[in-house]
Each structure stands twice: as C-alpha cells, then as structure tokens.
Amino acid sequence: MAAHFREHIRSYNAAFSFTSFGAQLDPRASRSRGPYSFVICGENYHRIGSLLPLPGRKPKYSQLYIFYPETELIDRVSNFSSTEKQLRPDIVSGLMRLFDINNELVKSFRRIRTELSNFPTNSMKLRIVGAREPNRQYDLPTGTELAGLVPGDFVADKEDRDIIIDHRTEGLKRITSLNPRFDALHFPVLFPYGEDGFHTKIPYDTVHTSPTLKHWVEIPEALLIQTVGSPVQTMATEIYTDFQQRYHNISYLTERSIITPTNRNVTEINAHMLALVPGTGRSYYSSDTLHTDAADSYRIEAEYPTEFLNGLSFNGYPEHNIELKVFTPVMLLRNLNPAIGLCNGTRLMVIYLGHYVIRGIIMGGTFSGKTVAIPRIVLNINDHRWPFVLKRRQFPVRLCYAMTINKSQGQTLQSVGVYLPKPVFSHGQLYVAVSRVRSASGLRLLIINEDGIPSKYTRNIVYQEALADLLDIADVAQVCLVFHNFLF
Template structure:
C-alpha cells in the first residue's frame, strides 16, 4: 500500500548520502544497499483519494523505475498445510479454502451465470459458499456480532478473546456504527473526550477562514485515519493507534491495544499486537492535521490518536492475522484486492463469516470482487 514516491525518495536520498564517499554509487539503486520489500500484488494498492484506476496503478511500486532492478522471490509453500497430514479431511478442507481465497485474489472466482457491472473486466460477481454466510431478517449488526463475538458480555475484558477477532467493513461509517453498537454492550462506565479544533495557520489560508468556518463546523468534520471530535471509550474496549507515537515502544500506526484506565489527559492501555504484547503504555493527546479534498483549509485537531476497533475497515485490517473474522458487506468492495484481503485475514474456514446486505435490506449470497489484472500481469 506504500506509494512508489516514498521508495523513490528513499532511493534518491540514499544515493546522495553514499555517493559523498564513492561517486559511482550515485548511479546504483539505493546506493548499492540491499532493500527487502514484502507484499502481495493481490492485496490492496496505494490509496489515492478519488483516484482513477490508472492513478492507483501508477502509484504502485510496480510502475516505479526501481521495479526493473528488483529480484522477485515467490513463496509457494503453504506452511499451515505442511503441519497437517495429507490424507485427512482437515487437509482437504484447508486446501480447498486456500484455493478459493487465491481464486478471489486472481479474479477467477466469478459466477458466470451473473453478468458483471457494465461488463467491466475488473468487476466480477462472486458467489459465497452457504457455510460462510450469516443471514438475518432482523438487526444485521447484531447477527454478525453474535457470530463473531459469541458470549461477548462474559468476555469483554478477556484480552485473548478480543485480540483474535474483529468485524471488517468497507467504509468508516459502517465501522463506526458497529463500534458504537458493541461499545454499548460493555457494562463499564463510558467516558467522552472532546477534541480542540482549529484551522492551521498556513500561508495559503484565507484571512476570513475563522469567520467562514466556525468551531462548531470544524467539530462536525471527519476524515479517513483521523480521530473523531467526540471520542467515546470504556475500560476494556479495544482501540487502534492512528499514528506512529514511539516505534521503540511498539506504538505504531495500526497497533491494537486494550484500554485499562481512563484519565483526563492520558489513556492507559495494554498492547495486544506486534512485538510488545502485554506492555502497559500511556497515550497522550497530540496535534493532528488533515486536509479534505473539498476543504479550502487544513484542519488541526488536538485529540487522542486512537479509534475503537471491535470493527475496522478492510484497508486497515491488511497485515492483521485473526482467528475469527466477520465481514459486513452492506456496501460492496470498491477497489482492487479488498475482498481478497477481507477473506484472507483468518487462519481457517471456521473463523470466517460473511454477511451480504442487498439494496432492499435482505441478505444475499453474491457480492462484487474487483481485480486489476494489469497488476497481476506485471508481477
């Protein structure tokens, strides 16, 4: 998901530094240093806000001048299958599930009896197996929560229980709705934290910005990977960091934690993912800035850089490994690799449940899958 410009900037910087002593290193990628990249082209590409397919592909490492200097090493062996005896039902089930996930990633799992959206070759209609589906005529969120978080009220403080499961959705609005629903199930006392919002004093900000955009308006604004104006928390709730705070302590963007205490100016939490699992840390308020595509200013928000994460977006889940995943497709996926990432977060088939909501509110068994074949052909 890293934009190729980041790699190219690093490349030029390393060349400049190392060529001070050896001029010939100016013409060698990364100044002759070995750089190891890990990734899967079937997964989500760099995010370009309101970007076209061409812009998204152009932003990927595969379109960089560095790619022709890259040596590709492919991983072919499934390590989970290697631990299971070949002639067993468990092996066959896991192997079939693995092949089904790969067919989604490669864009080969389409339902040929259903035409795709406007005959677009990037869009495919995938039929989900019945044993993976969750169907409900009542509250869809409740049905998925009961499946993904069984016996939640008895385990809402159980770290092992919480860190191994999550509900994935396509948009932040749906994610926030699920998180609010689950937070209401937690019996502890809720505490609210309000942000301090202002317009950043940039050189290109108009002089009347503070009059045109009052604080009350700024409080209503939200953005991707950005904390809300009102942050509602309870002790025992899982949270996710939205910024790098201290990498040496394991406080990186995407780190998940469990809230253990709620102070007025600091939040105490225990890390449940990464290399510092079990460490107790303290999260302060920090100043964050963001600029929406339609805002004529830069928003500055002083708030805790966290978000409740019983549920998370599919994009944010990339890189996570969980034992129980619920996928809520009220809105279908909208970019390359999203469905593949959603269904591949689990270790086995039993841990995956999918709820597809049709436009009329009923539950379905077919959904959209988007795969840019150009990317797979490059690799």
C-alpha cells in the first residue's frame, strides 16, 4: 500500500486539492521513460471556483467537500483516476477521515455543507483571510484559523483578504501565492492539518544553525561552495570554469547554468558574466506606451511619463534596456514559432546583433544547432498594480548565464550552480533546482544566511509528519523520508 501511495502521490494530492492547476498543458509533449514532465503554455497559476458547481456539472476540487456527500468517495476516485493511474478507494476513504478530523480548512468547508443543507436558499461566501498581523484587527475575524461563513454583502477588495469564494459563480478566482493558506489549499497531503504554508509573517528562527531542527535541510559538504569574497564571483568561477578561453563554445554554454530564486539575483549574475565577455556590446531599448480604457486616460498618461514606464520590470517580460554581446547565451521569453524551435524557454547563443533582428543558434533540444532570427515584438503587460496596460516593443529575450528556478524547469544540464542568498520557501523550488543536473557530481550550492555568511542549512518545505500519520500505516513514514531525501 505504501509503495502504491508513493508512486501515485500526485494523483492522491490532486483528489483532495481545493484548487486547480490553472496552466494550459501542451499535448504535444513527449511521453518518454524517465521522470514525469510536461510543457506549460502561458502562465502557471492556481484557481479556485464557486462553492457549488453550475447546473449539470460534476463537482470538483473545493466543491467535493460540499456537494453530494453520499457520492463524494466515488467522485474523488473517478475525477482523478485514469486507465494508467487507478486510485484505491480504501486509501481515499482513509484520507477523507484523516482530513475531516484534523484539517482546519476541511472543517470549514464541511460547515458550509451543513449550512447549505439546512438553508439551501441562503446566499453566502467563504472568505480566506490572508493577514498575519501581530495586532488585533477589529474589522477581521480574530481567530488564527480560517474564518468560515460570511452571509450578506461585504467589501471584497481589501488587500488582506485574498480569496473570496461565491456560493455559485461562473468565474474562477486567482489565488495569490503569498496567502498563508495557498500551500495548504493546493497541497493538502503535505499540509494535513490545514496549517499555514509560506507567508511574509513567518517568524525568524534564531537557532537555525542547529542540524537537529526538522524545518531545515542540511546540505552535504561535498555539494557546498565556500566563499570569503563576492558570492556572485565565487559562484561564476565555480560553474563557468575556464570562461575566458571557452566563452564562445556553444556546447560549453549549453551544459551549464546558475539557478537562483529571484530575477534580481539573475540580473546581478548575468551582468557579472557579460562584463567578462570580450568585445563591445550593444544596448537595445524598448518603446513603452500605455493603454487604458479609463475615462480619465489623459490624466493617467500625464501621471505615468515614458521615463517611468521604462523603469518598470515584470516577471516573464524583457527589460527596457537589454545589453548583449556576440557569443552570449539568451533565453526566449515568448513562443514565436514552435515549428522551428522558437518556444518560450528556448536557449540560444547570439551570433549577430542587428538593428531589427538578433540572430542566434539554438542550444539543445530537437532543433539544436539551427540558426534563427529573433525580431522585436509588442508585448501587452497587464499588472494589477497599475491602472493601465503597458505595451512594450522589445526583443523577447534575456541573458541566461543564470536563470530563475521557475524558468529552469524542463532544462537538463551537466553543471548546475544553485545560488541561495535567502532560503527558498514555496512550491518545492529547492527540489526543482537540484533536479536540473544529470548527476550529483555536477551540482554545487552556495547558501548565504541572514547574516551574509555562507551556510550549509536551508529551509525544508516538506513536513516529515505530513505523511507519517496517513492511514496509520507504519511504513508510510518512509514515504515522506524518501520524498524528502531522494536527492540528499
């Protein structure tokens, strides 16, 4: 039973997840032997829908906790089973009992079921509170757990109330990944009590250097990079060995990269590497304009001049100023022509810097070695922080001596450096980063603690007790340890 659960753990988690995986999957992805992989088209996010399904629709995700209790077991098994992956009803039933007794989120949804059965005509909403302020907020529920039912009207646009689920609505609502309930909603198997995942109010642990704490991972000494100088320079020297002699070698660049959590760190490393490349570079500046449907569009345009728009940066979009040199590696940020290999995430080595096009050689994959041209394109950037849509005309590329952990998904490299100037908290990013390399001999980690000192510990986002209590099976605890330690 434990072996079956471990093999199909993703499917069992999906059967109890409150939220859906919002990205569109590319069906053309190859199904070869080896680790499970898939190709995402567009943005990766998570969505949560109404409390009840639309008429004629089967319940799914959060609705399974509320709708038709007599068929809940059958619905969970049938919704998330296939001919290749059959879920065992006894395990699903055991997980249902476990979550009903222990999971605070499940208890809240079950209370909604009771309320709807007693008062089916009531219009109600479920509010998930995102704030974790130390002081009491008199306009919010005061409990530390999820506050359940809120009948009637209320203001829905407060920043500290991230998720509002209607009684029944056609729309689906995006969930911010900073909500403390995000991880517990999407990964219930790893958060069996509905406890908080990552949030910005996590208290600082002053004794994190102790190797006995279960919330920290100790990295083996053989994988660590020790530094007494600049961490960026040390990491670059360790991964890009003999760079001055091999900076123009495409196979050399193809098999290595530095991976780090944030775009800020990526920019710092790429700037350092670009300065080491001989020759004169070229700067490409974007043309930025804004578009808005607001009645006072003239006022908005006056408040946000071009200089301000040029200074804006967005995840997944090119910068206003792109500096490149010949023989530098770049990553494509948009699907331009998948038929010839120009897909989001494709890496290329620049061989020509023109005014209207950039020419490069594709590095790796089916189209490895093919020479292609990259034009400028117009990208529409819609960010909730700004009252306009930014139209940026720019080459959809960025340097990729270093890349973010999210962008590294799908890459398989010979030599990988993982640079962690701060711990990686959410969504298993640490495990994604270290799995980009073919073997442990090509993996190096540089971890900097809060005091700016190299460390061998980083935060552990997998709770060892999560799987130990499932179904009261003695050997299921080993599943968690294997899942946690499969690379260490």
